[in-house]
Amino acid sequence: MYENDESLIIETGYTSINKHSETLCGDWFKVFENTDRKIIVLSDGLGSGVKANILSTLTSTILGTMLSKNMPLDECIETVATALPMCKERRLAYSTFTVLEITNGQAYLVQYDNPSAIILREGKRLSYNYNVHFVNEKEIHESRIILQKDDIIVLMTDGVTNAGIGKLAKNGWQHPEIIAFLERLDTKQMSASHIAAQIVNCSLTLSEDSLDDDATVFVVKVRSREVVNMLVGPPENKEDDNKVLKLFFSKNGKTVICGGSTASVVSKYLKKPMRVIQDSGNEEVPDMASIEGVDYVTEGIITLKKVVELILEFSKNQMYCLNIFKSKDPASVLALLLIEEATDVNIYFGMSENVAHQGTDIDFDTKLALIKQLEECLNKMGKSVKTSFC
Structure with a gap:
């Protein structure tokens, strides 16, 4: 009982x-x-x-x-x-x-x-x-x-x-x-x-x-309950990296790192190399990577955008999860983690501007809007979601 x-x-x-x-x-x-x-x-x-x-x-x-x-x-x-x-x-x-x-x-x-x-x-x-x-x-x-x-x-x-x-x-x-x-x-x-x-x-x-x-x-x-902790983007102040990552890795549950620059910061903090998993992506979504001590390492905004698209499709028709299961690309893997396994999702949103995105249409506001959309989708699915800004 x-x-x-x-x-x-x-x-x-x-x-x-x-x-x-x-x-x-x-x-x-x-x-x-x-x-x-x-x-x-x-x-x-x-x-x-x-x-x-x-x-x-x-x-x-x-x-x-x-x-x-x-x-x-x-x-x-x-x-x-x-x-x-x-x-x-x-x-x-x-x-x-x-x-x-x-x-x-x-x-x-x-x-x-x-x-x-x-x-x-x-x-x-x-x-x-x-x-x-x-x-x-x-x-x-x-x-x-x-x-x-x-x-x-x-x-x-x-x-x-x-x-x-x-x-x-x-x-x-x-x-x-x-x-x-x-x-x-x-x-x-x-x-x-x-x-x-x-x-x-x-x-x-x-x-x-x-x-x-x-x-x-x-x-x-x-x-x-199954907790998933996601770190999206490095902290706004570089001097806060160790403090934020110490907190992030002290939490129970699976860990997801989203973004190349974020993964580099984590790799340095854990003193473990980051290795790209060749051919894990496809024409839409870049390859995943691996860092010892981290459950999932993905590219950032492109992968997250696809994850939100998949979850939105699932929300319209829950049989869509059978389609997602057939795919092994990083977005499908991450979407299934959030749909199938997670009951509680903690999102740590790094406020640092990504210099690689300067001059593109992928700005800070776009990334923030995407995270808000992800949070809304997960809440509608009955997940408990907490977003913290760092």
């Missing part, structure tokens, strides 16, 4: 793909959280397109809002049933849902008609019990699970379990097969987003890249 263990965090990630030819997704999720409580509601509306989108949006919003205000579950469900607009064609107001509430190391799981949530512990499926009760003839399953470090909870809509019907999977992607797929993955080393992307990508493959239903996966992972 991890209650009150500040070295652990709840990481979340999701991937959602629309049914072919639909511009709106009939699945919807919402996350409600405060300092010690997180509520996730995943809903799947009847049918697809606009109607399904309205049903699932209303369901997830109403349920999450009421539950976050500690309203009784039965009252929340009855309110949803009353509020949903009736489908004129089918005379139904129907939306499935899964609710996951995490408080003080305990998961409270409420499930109605979505595929059963999968819980992995130590890479294997964890069997969990549930109580059944009925609300307005709806069969509701309730479970309570004490969570442990590295536990993974996978929520999904039936677009995943129905993937491939009539195509590469005669009976769809059945629940036991999804479990077996997850158990084969090295999920301990994967972020929540990466796990979600892997599941949806397999659904797409089984459906020959054309889903017959919206497919959404939301993953929750209990994981250790």
Whole structure:
């Protein structure tokens, strides 16, 4: 159990793909959280397109809002049933849902008609019990699970379990097969987003890249904090080099040095040579380098600009992480470090003007704006970011 263990965090990630030819997704999720409580509601509306989108949006919003205000579950469900607009064609107001509430190391799981949530512990499926009760003839399953470090909870809509019907999977992607797929993955080393992307990508493959239903996966992972410390540019005053670097290298976590002049200062401070890693770059991004005692050494502004581009693409579509994994250039390596591994990022921004950039469009303000953009992207991904100027 991890209650009150500040070295652990709840990481979340999701991937959602629309049914072919639909511009709106009939699945919807919402996350409600405060300092010690997180509520996730995943809903799947009847049918697809606009109607399904309205049903699932209303369901997830109403349920999450009421539950976050500690309203009784039965009252929340009855309110949803009353509020949903009736489908004129089918005379139904129907939306499935899964609710996951995490408080003080305990998961409270409420499930109605979505595929059963999968819980992995130590890479294997964890069997969990549930109580059944009925609300307005709806069969509701309730479970309570004490969570442990590295536990993974996978929520999904039936677009995943129905993937491939009539195509590469005669009976769809059945629940036991999804479990077996997850158990084969090295999920301990994967972020929540990466796990979600892997599941949806397999659904797409089984459906020959054309889903017959919206497919959404939301993953929750209990994981250790991982700190990444980045030094971008040397300190403004050269006499502060040793003081700043002593502080930088005293911090726990992985170290990243960005920029050639910064790497030279670090090499001198550590009394270790800097060696270029030949052919590690490509036509867009210069080669990486290595310095003993440093985890990653990259070029500065060009590499960082590409890193921000990759993270922005990932923010739009979390399946993009699978594309980044295929690349081994310095920007992709650094982007994956920040997306997959980092939970806390400390950026030390050196205020020194780079004489090599004089007369170019890469000035101090450009570099500062890029760091601010990186900070904003990481914050939106749920990372804890602190920028210090030196």
